[in-house]
Amino acid sequence: MLSSLLIANRGEIARRIIRTARALGIRTIAVHSDVDAAMPFVREADEAVCIGTALARDSYLRQDRILEAAIATGAEAIHPGYGFLSENAEFAEAVQAAGLVWVGAPPASIRAMGLKDAAKERMIAAGVPVTPGYLGADQSPARLQSEADAIGYPVLIKAVAGGGGKGMRKVDEAHAFAESLESCRREAASSFGDDRVLIEKYILSPRHIEVQIFGDTHGNAVHLFERDCSLQRRHQKVIEEAPAPGMDVATREAICAAAVKAAKAVDYIGAGTIEFIADASEGLRADRIWFMEMNTRLQVEHPVTEAITGQDLVEWQLRVASGEPLPKRQDELSITGWAMEARLYAENPVSGFLPSTGPLERLRFPPGVRIDSGVDEGGEVTPFYDPMIAKLIVHAPTRAAAAGKLGDAAGGTEVWPVKTNAAFLARAARHPDFVAARIDTGFIERHIDALAPPPEPSASVLTSAVGAILPPASHDPWTGLTGFRANAAPDLRAEVTVGGQVHLVTLATPVPTSIAALDGGSVLFADGEAWPFSRPRADDIVRGDALSDGMIVAPMPGRIISVAVSPGDPVTKGQRLLVLEAMKMEQGLVAPFDGIVAEIRAVDSAQVSEGALLVRIEKDA
Ligand code: ADP
Numbered sequence: 001m002l003s004s005l006l007i008a009n010r011g012e013i014a015r016r017i018i019r020t021a022r023a024l025g026i027r028t029i030a031v032h033s034d035v036d037a038a039m040p041f042v043r044e045a046d047e048a049v050c051i052g053t054a055l056a057r058d059s060y061l062r063q064d065r066i067l068e069a070a071i072a073t074g075a076e077a078i079h080p081g082y083g084f085l086s087e088n089a090e091f092a093e094a095v096q097a098a099g100l101v102w103v104g105a106p107p108a109s110i111r112a113m114g115l116k117d118a119a120k121e122r123m124i125a126a127g128v129p130v131t132p133g134y135l136g137a138d139q140s141p142a143r144l145q146s147e148a149d150a151i152g153y154p155v156l157i158k159a160v161a162g163g164g165g166k167g168m169r170k171v172d173e174a175h176a177f178a179e180s181l182e183s184c185r186r187e188a189a190s191s192f193g194d195d196r197v198l199i200e201k202y203i204l205s206p207r208h209i210e211v212q213i214f215g216d217t218h219g220n221a222v223h224l225f226e227r228d229c230s231l232q233r234r235h236q237k238v239i240e241e242a243p244a245p246g247m248d249v250a251t252r253e254a255i256c257a258a259a260v261k262a263a264k265a266v267d268y269i270g271a272g273t274i275e276f277i278a279d280a281s282e283g284l285r286a287d288r289i290w291f292m293e294m295n296t297r298l299q300v301e302h303p304v305t306e307a308i309t310g311q312d313l314v315e316w317q318l319r320v321a322s323g324e325p326l327p328k329r330q331d332e333l334s335i336t337g338w339a340m341e342a343r344l345y346a347e348n349p350v351s352g353f354l355p356s357t358g359p360l361e362r363l364r365f366p367p368g369v370r371i372d373s374g375v376d377e378g379g380e381v382t383p384f385y386d387p388m389i390a391k392l393i394v395h396a397p398t399r400a401a402a403a404g405k406l407g408d409a410a411g412g413t414e415v416w417p418v419k420t421n422a423a424f425l426a427r428a429a430r431h432p433d434f435v436a437a438r439i440d441t442g443f444i445e446r447h448i449d450a451l452a453p454p455p456e457p458s459a460s461v462l463t464s465a466v467g468a469i470l471p472p473a474s475h476d477p478w479t480g481l482t483g484f485r486a487n488a489a490p491d492l493r494a495e496v497t498v499g500g501q502v503h504l505v506t507l508a509t510p511v512p513t514s515i516a517a518l519d520g521g522s523v524l525f526a527d528g529e530a531w532p533f534s535r536p537r538a539d540d541i542v543r544g545d546a547l548s549d550g551m552i553v554a555p556m557p558g559r560i561i562s563v564a565v566s567p568g569d570p571v572t573k574g575q576r577l578l579v580l581e582a583m584k585m586e587q588g589l590v591a592p593f594d595g596i597v598a599e600i601r602a603v604d605s606a607q608v609s610e611g612a613l614l615v616r617i618e619k620d621a
């Protein structure tokens with residue numbers, strides 16, 4: 001086994017790797033940018049080296065500095081994580097040339113799979129079914145257009161060097177092709193420095209199915225079953241699960257065998273993922289699943305595979321890199337239960353998912369969920385890197401149970417003041433179509449209205465806010481507050497300011513919430529949303545209001561502290577009439593509308609029982 005490991009990455013994946021390395025007794029070395037100096041992964045590593053300033057190209061992509069740090073700290077190996085340099089063949093070679101162990105794919109495999117066109121050619125040669133399309137030997141717009149016409153619309157234009165969902169354009173009709181090609185090329189040139197594209201048939205009812213594979217230096221290759229990553233927004237994964245819903249044994253065997261074949265075709269070593277696109281219009285069928293690309297690294301969503309197989313994939317990577325054979329044979333691997341992962345992003349669904357940065361004054365997750373996170377409460381989301389805050393991973397015996405757990409995990413997540421997609425994730429996990437596994441890559445777009453956040457807090461959220469404001473009246477505050485007037489419909493209402501807006505609330509059943517004092521006010525967390533609210537002074541609480549008959553009654557047993565009005569006084573809505581002390585708290589009772597004081601029964605210092613008439617107000621004539 002390796003004795004020391006430098007992690008050329010940051011955030012949650014750096015932490016994830018440190019966790020396993022430590023368990024295996026490996027000394028860990030973090031490298032980081034100056035703005036990341038206080039991040040948990042830097043603290044948790046045995047050693048840390050600052051390699052530059054915030055921008056990735058000045059730090060996490062600085063191959064020279066990473067190698068210098070490895071040599072200076074006596075690191076034996078380098079793990080690149082995902083993103084950054086993980087699929088950079090030159091870096092892999094430089095690491096090996098420096099006499100260090102590269103905990104990643106062999107440079108030749110990375111090269112073979114690095115460009116989508118070359119990878120597809122390789123796969124065709126190996127007999128792996130690939131997405132029908134044109135690989136782009138001739139890049140002239142006229143030729144590309146005529147190939148697209150021949151394939152038949154819709155088609156997908158893809159940058160051969162693309163990744164991370166970038167450099168892709170779906171084209172629905174021939175006349176729109178030229179313009180999409182141009183914009184795709186522009187994006188490809190600026191993002192990947194390579195404007196070449198290929199054309200693929202756009203698969204209808206598309207589902208993203210991928211297979212985790214592993215190879216070792218002894219010529220073994222196995223798969224660890226499939227994942228379904230169909231829940232995507234703009235071609236980027238949002239919720240992943242394993243296994244894939246609706247995958248029967250024969251189809252699984254066929255696709256997993258194709259994945260192992262693909263891996264062997266490039267002499268693969270280490271962790272890799274073969275991504276397929278499936279036409280699921282008639283369920284998952286082996287003859288309608290095609291190779292899309294290979295990711296020659298550990299994948300963001302690897303934890304769902306860990307959950308269903310009980311294996312630690314980072315441990316597998318480190319063992320393979322040490323020259324050990326794969327920890328398990330194919331026939332020793334099996335699937336237990338169902339796992340799901342949701343990516344919690346620092347982004348604002350209300351503003352079109354723009355990234356949201358800033359301090360994490362609150363960052364809490366419910367228990368019973370695996371949280372792979374790069375930040376802790378008190379940390380910060382900076383604008384320099386991926387806005388992912390955490391991955392929420394659940395595992396349950398059945399898919400329905402896993403979906404329920406994921407909904408609860410996202411719904412119970414509390415983040416403030418950074419905006420997140422937590423509520424969006426909760427709604428997605430609880431959506432009836434998701435629960436029924438009616439999913440494809442268009443799911444989020446199709447259901448965006450149902451998944452988008454509500455502009456207003458729900459009645460039950462408001463009730464919870466009111467519940468936090470009102471003093472407890474009895475064992476259950478609600479029984480003390482509703483139905484306070486015999487034989488009358490409960491008409492207890494309150495004004496409460498939530499999210500900067502004043503709401504008149506009719507009390508409903510409160511939702512499970514958590515309330516925290518933050519930002520000098522209060523924030524109520526419910527179903528993944530965070531609602532800032534203000535605690536009004538007690539005398540802002542209005543009873544009866546517009547529906548009121550003007551009878552001001554004691555909402556709970558108490559003692560009259562003071563009476564501020566006399567019979568015949570004109571009063572205005574909201575004006576304080578008297579103060580009641582109950583449960584050691586003072587509560588002002590105010591006029592429900594403009595009028596005059598018709599009657600006063602309340603007597604200073606007197607004890608009153610619940611429902612006792614205290615003051616009667618009559619409307620102005
Ligand atoms: P996955 O299938 O694991 O989600 P992605 O291709 O979406 O893989 O990317 C994995 C990680 O690598 C993400 O954090 C993404 O932001 C990053 N990434 C992907 N492509 C690039 C790229 N070309 N440049 C920089 N980061 C990238």
Ligand code: ADP
Nearest residue numbers: 162163164165166200201202203206208235441
């Ligand atoms: P990237 O390198 O950016 O991950 P991929 O080739 O893996 O690019 O495609 C990303 C996503 O785009 C897929 O997960 C899928 O949702 C969609 N996609 C890709 N190819 C097709 C296709 N031929 N038909 C329909 N959807 C596709």
Ligand code: MG
Nearest residue numbers: 164165275293
């Ligand atoms: Mg992909």
